[in-house]
Amino acid sequence: xxxxxxxxxxxxxxxxxxxxxxxxxxxxxxxxxxxxxxxxxxxxxxxxxxxxxxxxxxxxxxxxxxxxxxxxxxxxxxxxxxxxxxxxxxxxxxxxxxxxxxxxxxxxxxxxxxxxxxxxxxxxxxxxxxxxxxxxxxxxxxxxxxxxxxxxxxxxxxxxxxxxxxxxxxxxxxxxxxxxxxxxxxxxxxxxxxxxxxxxxxxxxxxxxxxxxxxxxxxxxxxxxxxxxxxxxxxxxxxxxxxxxxxxxxxxxxxxxxxxxxxxxxxxxxxxxxxxxxxxxxxxxxxxxxxxxxxxxxxxxxxxxxxxxxxxxxxxxxxxxxxxxxxxxxxxxxxxxxxxxxxxxxxxxxxxxxxxxxxxxxxxxxxxxxxxxxxxxxxxxxxxxxxxxxxxxxxxx
Amino acid sequence: xxxxxxxxxxxxxxxxxxxxxxxxxxxxxxxxxxxxxxxxxxxxxxxxxxxxxxxxxxxxxxxxxxxxxxxxxxxxxxxxxxxxxxxxxxxxxxxxxxxxxxxxxxxxxxxxxxxxxxxxxxxxxxxxxxxxxxxxxxxxxxxxxxxxxxxxxxxxxxxxxxxxxxxxxxxxxxxxxxxxxxxxxxxxxxxxxxxxxxxxxxxxxxxxxxxxxxxxxxxxxxxxxxxxxxxxxxxxxxxxxxxxxxxxxxxxxxxxxxxxxxxxxxxxxxxxxxxxxxxxxxxxxxxxxxxxxxxxxxxxxxxxxxxxxxxxxxxxxxxxxxxxxxxxxxxxxxxxxxxxxxxx
Numbered sequence: 015x016x017x018x019x020x021x022x023x024x025x026x027x028x029x030x031x032x033x034x035x036x037x038x039x040x041x042x043x044x045x046x047x048x049x050x051x052x053x054x055x056x057x058x059x060x061x062x063x064x065x066x067x068x069x070x071x072x073x074x075x076x077x078x079x080x081x082x083x084x085x086x087x088x089x090x091x092x093x094x095x096x097x098x099x100x101x102x103x104x105x106x107x108x109x110x111x112x113x114x115x116x117x118x119x120x121x122x123x124x125x126x127x128x129x130x131x132x133x134x135x136x137x138x139x140x141x142x143x144x145x146x147x148x149x150x151x152x153x154x155x156x157x158x159x160x161x162x163x164x165x166x167x168x169x170x171x172x173x174x175x176x177x178x179x180x181x182x183x184x185x186x187x188x189x190x191x192x193x194x195x196x197x198x199x200x201x202x203x204x205x206x207x208x209x210x211x212x213x214x215x216x217x218x219x220x221x222x223x224x225x226x227x228x229x230x231x232x233x234x235x236x237x238x239x240x241x242x243x244x245x246x247x248x249x250x251x252x253x254x255x256x257x258x259x260x261x262x263x264x265x266x267x268x269x270x271x272x273x274x275x276x277x278x279x280x281x282x283x284x285x286x287x288x289x290x291x292x293x294x295x296x297x298x299x300x301x302x303x304x305x306x307x308x309x310x311x312x313x314x315x316x317x318x319x320x321x322x323x324x325x326x327x328x329x330x331x332x333x334x335x336x337x338x339x340x341x342x343x344x345x346x347x348x349x350x351x352x353x354x355x356x357x358x359x360x361x362x363x364x365x366x367x368x369x370x371x372x373x374x375x376x377x378x379x380x381x382x383x384x385x386x387x388x389x390x391x392x393x394x395x396x397x398x399x400x401x402x403x404x405x406x407x408x409x410x411x
Numbered sequence: 412x413x414x415x416x417x418x419x420x421x422x423x424x425x426x427x428x429x430x431x432x433x434x435x436x437x438x439x440x441x442x443x444x445x446x447x448x449x450x451x452x453x454x455x456x457x458x459x460x461x462x463x464x465x466x467x468x469x470x471x472x473x474x475x476x477x478x479x480x481x482x483x484x485x486x487x488x489x490x491x492x493x494x495x496x497x498x499x500x501x502x503x504x505x506x507x508x509x510x511x512x513x514x515x516x517x518x519x520x521x522x523x524x525x526x527x528x529x530x531x532x533x534x535x536x537x538x539x540x541x542x543x544x545x546x547x548x549x550x551x552x553x554x555x556x557x558x559x560x561x562x563x564x565x566x567x568x569x570x571x572x573x574x575x576x577x578x579x580x581x582x583x584x585x586x587x588x589x590x591x592x593x594x595x596x597x598x599x600x601x602x603x604x605x606x607x608x609x610x611x612x613x614x615x616x617x618x619x620x621x622x623x624x625x626x627x628x629x630x631x632x633x634x635x636x637x638x639x640x641x642x643x644x645x646x647x648x649x650x651x652x653x654x655x656x657x658x659x660x661x662x663x664x665x666x667x668x669x670x671x672x673x674x675x676x677x678x679x680x681x682x683x684x685x686x687x688x689x690x691x692x693x694x695x696x697x698x699x700x701x702x703x704x705x706x707x708x709x710x711x712x713x714x715x716x717x718x719x720x721x722x723x724x725x726x727x728x729x730x731x732x733x734x735x736x737x738x739x740x741x742x743x744x745x746x747x748x749x750x751x752x753x754x755x
Binding site for chain 2: 310311312313315316318320324329332333
């Protein structure tokens with residue numbers, strides 16, 4: 015039997031991991047790991063990973079890279095054991111990268127001027143991004159349950175939080191920026207969450223009944239979905255802008271609404287726009303959730319003598335809930351992101367730092383708005399995933 | 412007892428069910444049958460008012476329930492459908508307990524009723540109580556569906572082609588089980604099917620419908636032997652009328668004493684426990700061995716239909732079958748002559 019290229023035995027069991035590993039190594043070698051600048055406004059001098067990290071840290075990363083390389087191969091570990099090894103090595107590499115950066119910043123700034131800044135470079139981001147993806151990929155390969163993922167995620171988050179608490183990152187430019195504006199940050203963070211909450215509550219109050227209506231009266235579906243679809247297609251900045259004129263007119267014309275804060279700029283148009291964006295997924299998922307209930311189940315419930323209300327609450331809602339909550343998950347993550355743009359019309363929130371930073375060309379300020387927004391979205395997504403899993407009826411398998 | 416009086420359903424100017432009156436006595440197993448679109452399902456669904464009736468009255472016992480709120484009425488009437496419709500988010504026990512729960516029975520009474528019903532359908536309560544519907548086979552799910560319909564001891568049990576979607580083997584088993592359950596519980600049943608064999612097997616009375624009209628409502632034998640009009644015999648099918656008739660006859664009706672004397676044209680040999688072991692003679696053709704060992708495949712039981720008994724005779728080429736009891740002991744025999752000799 016002749017051997018051609020196709021018959022060659024496979025050596026790499028996990029091509030995704032191999033690609034990520036090559037990308038991290040290339041990034042670590044070719045891109046700057048950190049930047050050192052005399053003050054916050056000038057872009058700094060690049061520092062490579064090899065110069066920034068201590069010898070033991072470089073050796074540690076190299077050893078972990080070796081372990082990850084082993085985890086890709088068919089032999090001797092294979093895919094599943096390789097994935098388990100990845101779940102140990104990748105977070106260690108992530109933590110070591112984080113610690114290494116903080117440690118470098120502390121050392122670099124000991125005899126520098128107080129205005130000097132150390133910030134993270136491209137190689138740092140590549141390493142953080144690639145190691146996170148390695149973890150996600152390993153979980154997918156293991157088919158791990160949500161509970162295992164949650165526990166693991168909490169562990170990694172706790173480790174990162176411990177680094178923060180130990181002051182590892184205090185010397186970094188982004189953290190120094192944070193200490194400068196700590197009070198404003200907390201206030202804007204709360205504003206951000208408040209905006210999202212104030213948008214989601216009415217969305218549910220309006221969207222759930224509309225979804226039920228769309229399910230029970232198919233004739234309403236066409237018009238309802240096309241109207242909601244129109245809102246989805248308007249770009250967010252345009253929608254915010256479009257609401258300015260009518261809302262300021264309304265606030266002026268109806269004094270008590272004005273007193274409540276209805277105005278052309280600020281929270282009112284932001285919340286309204288968020289509601290308009292969030293309605294479609296909620297209405298559509300609610301309708302889909304109810305439509306997914308087997309008609310035979312409904313017929314049986316009716317035949318057994320359940321009232322309409324009993325059928326709704328005991329049969330239809332429990333069976334539709336996972337799909338409805340998936341809709342809530344979509345809009346929550348979407349609203350957390352969109353609220354960033356709301357800062358443009360004076361609604362506040364984490365977006366305020368992003369636009370302020372962009373205006374001042376202060377990248378750290380931009381990141382101070384962006385990173386927590388991303389973290390918030392990831393956490394919200396995760397919590398709602400758990401909620402969806404919990405709401406899934408035991409019998410659904 | 413349930414009585415339908417002049418039940419009529421019209422959609423616009425289209426009449427789907429036209430003036431159907433029939434009375435189902437307590438404990439009777441009444442089957443509504445007819446070709447597709449004859450209105451049998453509509454009639455059934457009017458009884459528990461899943462479809463509002465255009466005209467007519469329904470008496471449950473002596474009570475006119477036509478004006479009773481639909482939900483209250485439905486809790487007094489069992490309902491089992493082809494697609495079963497078990498609640499996927501509830502366990503078997505919760506599914507069976509639906510109507511008792513709606514009627515606010517005490518918890519202990521519900522629990523014991525659930526076990527009793529699982530027991531009735533030969534489902535081990537310990538094993539099945541906490542299972543979810545998706546863990547059941549089609550046949551088990553349908554048993555649970557019927558158990559659910561029987562849970563609150565309904566005055567009538569309505570069944571809409573309950574065994575239409577299961578495989579033929581399971582259907583046969585479920586039909587036998589339904590006969591047994593009906594005999595044990597004595598529940599009044601109204602059962603819709605389009606399968607004449609199923610109707611003949613289960614019914615104590617058959618209502619044949621055509622185009623929304625009640626053509627004949629009679630005992631199965633009458634339907635076979637005294638059709639009210641040509642539609643009846645056309646629907647039943649003339650080709651296998653004889654076999655249809657035998658499907659309403661039971662082995663115990665034809666059973667006679669087993670011939671044990673070696674002088675007779677055929678006789679049985681039994682072992683010490685009385686199990687039949689061998690048949691000597693009794694074979695209608697001469698190209699086969701005159702003596703043949705008895706196997707389980709060609710024995711008959713008193714509850715077997717004569718159609719099945721005849722089928723076994725033909726297949727195993729014997730003119731006589733041993734009738735055995737639950738312990739497998741010989742208690743009698745049925746013969747080919749017997750099948751021929753008895754007038755319907």
